[in-house]
Every structure is written in structure tokens, then in C-alpha cells.
Amino acid sequence: MECSEALDLLYESFDAQIGPAQQSLLNGHRRTCFACAATLAKAQRFQDLIRRVPQLTVPRGLESRILDHVFTQVGRASKQQQKVVRPVFGWRTNWRPAFAGGGVLAAALAVFFIVHGLLAQRALRPPDQTITASVQGSLQAIAPDNRTREVAEADTPLSTGEVLRPTGAQGAVVAITSHLAVALGSGSEVQVSRLHLNQQTGAADAVYLKLRRGTIRVNEVLHRDVSPIHVATNQATFVPTGTSFSISVKPDSSDLSVTQGAVQVLMPGRSFSVIAGHHAHITKTNIIRDILLKPIKKLHLK
Amino acid sequence: MTKVANGDGEAFAELVKRYTRMLYNVAYRYNASAAEDLVQETFLRAYQHARTFSGRSKVSSWLYRICVNVCLTYQSRVGAPMTDIDDVNEAELLIREDERPEVMAQRGETFRALEDGLRALPSQQRMVFILRELQGLSYGEISDVLGMNEQAARTNLCRAKRRLQVWLDPLLV
Numbered sequence: 001m002e003c004s005e006a007l008d009l010l011y012e013s014f015d016a017q018i019g020p021a022q023q024s025l026l027n028g029h030r031r032t033c034f035a036c037a038a039t040l041a042k043a044q045r046f047q048d049l050i051r052r053v054p055q056l057t058v059p060r061g062l063e064s065r066i067l068d069h070v071f072t073q074v075g076r077a078s079k080q081q082q083k084v085v086r087p088v089f090g091w092r093t094n095w096r097p098a099f100a101g102g103g104v105l106a107a108a109l110a111v112f113f114i115v116h117g118l119l120a121q122r123a124l125r126p127p128d129q130t131i132t133a134s135v136q137g138s139l140q141a142i143a144p145d146n147r148t149r150e151v152a153e154a155d156t157p158l159s160t161g162e163v164l165r166p167t168g169a170q171g172a173v174v175a176i177t178s179h180l181a182v183a184l185g186s187g188s189e190v191q192v193s194r195l196h197l198n199q200q201t202g203a204a205d206a207v208y209l210k211l212r213r214g215t216i217r218v219n220e221v222l223h224r225d226v227s228p229i230h231v232a233t234n235q236a237t238f239v240p241t242g243t244s245f246s247i248s249v250k251p252d253s254s255d256l257s258v259t260q261g262a263v264q265v266l267m268p269g270r271s272f273s274v275i276a277g278h279h280a281h282i283t284k285t286n287i288i289r290d291i292l293l294k295p296i297k298k299l300h301l302k
Numbered sequence: 303m304t305k306v307a308n309g310d311g312e313a314f315a316e317l318v319k320r321y322t323r324m325l326y327n328v329a330y331r332y333n334a335s336a337a338e339d340l341v342q343e344t345f346l347r348a349y350q351h352a353r354t355f356s357g358r359s360k361v362s363s364w365l366y367r368i369c370v371n372v373c374l375t376y377q378s379r380v381g382a383p384m385t386d387i388d389d390v391n392e393a394e395l396l397i398r399e400d401e402r403p404e405v406m407a408q409r410g411e412t413f414r415a416l417e418d419g420l421r422a423l424p425s426q427q428r429m430v431f432i433l434r435e436l437q438g439l440s441y442g443e444i445s446d447v448l449g450m451n452e453q454a455a456r457t458n459l460c461r462a463k464r465r466l467q468v469w470l471d472p473l474l475v
Contacts, residue, residue, distance in 0.1 A: 043467060053435075056327050058322050063318050065342065073346050074346075
């Protein structure tokens with residue numbers, strides 16, 4: 001028996017997929033072949049390792065985000081179908097399917113009522129996308145309709161789509177929850193791209209910020225292993241795992257510095273962690289190679 | 303599933319509650335950065351196509367099949383080239399000091415090293431490994447979910463394990 005065959009047989013034996021005759025062959029090979037003894041021993045350790053891989057816990061709020069996503073998508077599809085149909089038939093023809101016994105409008109209405117029923121039964125609705133944050137320092141909050149308000153040393157509502165710009169030379173700190181604060185550096189600009197609230201507690205369980213310009217520092221004390229905040233730049237998404245970190249963005253690059261804990265960096269086709277005391281430089285092109293080839297440097301914070 | 307097909311929100315919420323963790327584990331091991339989106343898309347498709355569930359297979363197998371399709375479609379759409387372990391040259395491995403398995407081992411990051419190795423496997427091998435070794439599906443179920451015969455599943459698993467064992471070699475002492 002070839003050593004490579006023995007390895008395959010061993011893998012299959014872990015799976016209880018080999019018969020007595022093959023088991024006997026394998027045992028004989030293991031007794032006599034010293035060349036692959038180490039490999040087979042490692043295969044056993046490898047199998048032990050696999051058996052110890054833990055099941056992951058689900059990120060906070062994922063189930064409700066799934067329900068929101070499905071509802072939104074199904075609702076959108078329903079509206080699109082109705083838009084196609086209405087100009088053709090007019091309002092009176094809303095009754096027509098009941099008599100005609102079918103047609104596109106019937107399908108559209110069916111979807112609509114399913115969604116409506118879903119809403120009624122589950123009280124599903126788009127999440128309330130406004131939270132109250134506490135601001136230290138001063139900043140400008142610009143709503144999607146360009147209405148601007150100045151906030152200084154006060155609580156303020158924070159909504160999806162709003163853009164925050166610190167106005168003082170010292171920047172501003174936005175406390176989003178009792179355990180999550182974001183310090184906006186002077187000259188920075190951040191958009192609140194998505195907020196998701198826990199419908200039971202009303203607290204933010206997912207916060208997505210888009211860093212458009214400058215530097216921010218995130219301080220987060222986590223009670224669980226999954227972070228509620230994701231900070232995105234044009235190059236990557238940064239997810240803390242119980243940590244303090246800062247991110248600076250330039251048109252073609254992002255810099256991440258982690259001072260406590262670790263931050264997971266999510267990029268297309270790849271993710272990796274940056275641990276406390278380390279720095280990562282991420283560029284737009286040839287992203288992975290640039291990150292991995294760059295020597296990890298100690299971060300010296302002033 | 304009949305209730306879900308009829309638009310019963312409670313039934314759908316129950317489905318989400320019962321199977322989110324199972325699907326999240328598959329999606330995360332397949333592509334950590336897109337795991338949440340992949341799970342959301344899986345449930346969206348399940349909701350939209352609930353009427354096509356025939357009851358011949360288990361609900362979990364049906365959901366696995368959707369999830370696998372979503373994952374593979376995502377991978378082909380994104381087209382992000384995954385690093386193939388066999389294609390990584392020695393010099394590059396030396397430079398990637400922070401990510402080398404033995405360094406991870408010193409930091410107690412054995413499982414993360416395994417995940418990194420897993421993500422570098424070809425899609426089919428990765429999925430067979432996830433379903434068999436991490437989710438505990440039988441070869442029959444894998445065959446059903448991936449649309450390959452059982453022998454092909456076994457072959458893919460052996461290849462995946464060979465590659466992973468080489469990748470993790472420094473940890474297996």
C-alpha cells in the first residue's frame with residue numbers, strides 16, 4: 001500500500017467509512033511504514049482538532065435583521081409589480097382579477113396581502129432608525145435633506161443617513177450607547193449609514209458608520225463576543241471585538257491602529273484581525289498583498 | 303413550511319429562529335466577511351420559494367441547499383480570487399509572519415488558523431469539509447445538498463483534509 005493511500009484510508013476510518021479488510025490493511029501499513037508514521041499521527045491530531053471546532057454564536061440582532069431584510073425585499077418587489085400594473089389598468093381594474101380569475105395584478109395583490117398579513121401578525125416594520133446620542137464638544141449634523149443643526153455638549157437624535165462633522169478644533173465625542181463612544185477627529189466626516197435597534201430594548205444593536213474623511217477613534221466595552229459597530233471605508237469594513245481603535249481614511253488608503261483588543265477587517269474574499277499594539281495599512285488596489293507584505297509595526301500613540 | 307408558504311409571519315420567524323445559527327456557521331466558515339449577507343439572502347430565497355419545498359427532504363437539508371447555492375453564486379459573482387494554499391510560495395509565507403500557523407498557535411489561535419486554511423480551499427472542497435466535518439451531515443445529505451454523488455463527496459473531503467493538514471502541520475505537534 002502506498003503511503004498516500006494509507007492517509008486517505010485513515011481519513012475514511014475516522015469517518016467509519018472503511019470495512020474490516022481495509023482496516024486490516026491500514027493497521028498493517030501503520031505497523032511497518034515508518035516513513036508515514038509521523039504523517040498519520042498528525043492526521044489523528046488534525047482530526048482531534050476538527051472535532052473541537054466550536055459552533056459559532058449568532059451576532060446580536062441577526063434574526064431581527066433577517067426578518068427586516070426579507071420584509072423589505074418582499075415589500076419592494078410587491079411595490080415594483082404594482083407600479084408596472086397600475087398605469088395599464090387604472091384604479092377601477094383593481095377589482096378585475098377577482099372576476100377575471102388571474103393575471104399579473106392578482107399576483108401583485110397576493111404578494112401585497114401576504115406582506116400586509118406578515119406585518120399584521122408580526123408587527124414587522126422598518127426599524128426605528130433614530131437613537132439618542134450624547135455629544136461632547138461640538139459638531140454639525142447634516143440630514144439627508146441637507147437640513148443642518150449644530151450640537152454642542154448635549155444629547156441629540158442620531159438618524160440613518162445623517163452626516164456628522166466636528167466643528168471644534170478638538171473634535172467631538174459621540175456616545176452612542178453607555179458602552180460605545182466614537183471620537184471624531186477635527187476635520188473628519190462620518191455618515192451614519194445604518195442603525196438597527198433591538199425592538200425589545202430599544203438599544204442600538206448594529207451601528208454602521210461610513211468614514212468619509214479624517215480620523216475617528218472608537219472605544220467600545222463589549223459584553224458579548226460580537227460587535228454592534230461596523231466602520232466602513234472605501235477599502236474595508238472594520239469590526240471591533242471588544243476594543244479601542246482608530247481609523248484614518250485618505251482617498252486611496254485606510255489606516256487602522258488598534259490600542260486595545262482586536263479588530264476584524266472584512267474585505268472581499270478575505271478577513272483578518274489586527275490585534276492591540278498593531279497597525280494595518282490598506283490600499284485600494286492589490287489589497288491583500290499590500291496588507292500582508294507590510295511589516296506589522298508597533299503603534300506609538302501620542 | 304406550508305404556513306410559511308402561505309405568508310404566515312410567525313411561522314417564518316420560527317424558521318429563522320431555529321435555523322439561523324446553523325446557516326450562519328456554514329456561511330461564516332465559507333466567507334466570514336459576507337456571512338450575514340449570505341444568511342439574509344438564504345432566508346429571503348427560502349421565503350420567496352417556500353412553495354417549492356416538497357417535503358421529500360428535511361427542512362434543514364433544503365435550507366442547506368439554498369445556502370450553498372447562495373454562497374457559491376456569491377463567490378462566482380464577486381470573483382475575488384481566493385489564495386490557494388498550493389500557490390503560496392515559501393518566500394511569501396515567510397513574510398506573512400503574523401498569519402503563519404505556528405505564530406497563531408503561540409497566540410492560541412488554532413481555530414483561526416484552521417479557518418484561514420479553510421478559506422483557501424477550492425469552493426467544493428471547502429463546502430464538503432464544512433458540511434461533513436463541522437456540521438456533521440451524512441454523505442447522503444451532502445450528496446443531496448451539493449448535487450454530487452457520495453463518492454465525489456468523499457474524494458473532495460479527502461483532498462480538503464490533505465491540504466488542510468499540510469497547512470496546519472506546524473500546529474499538529
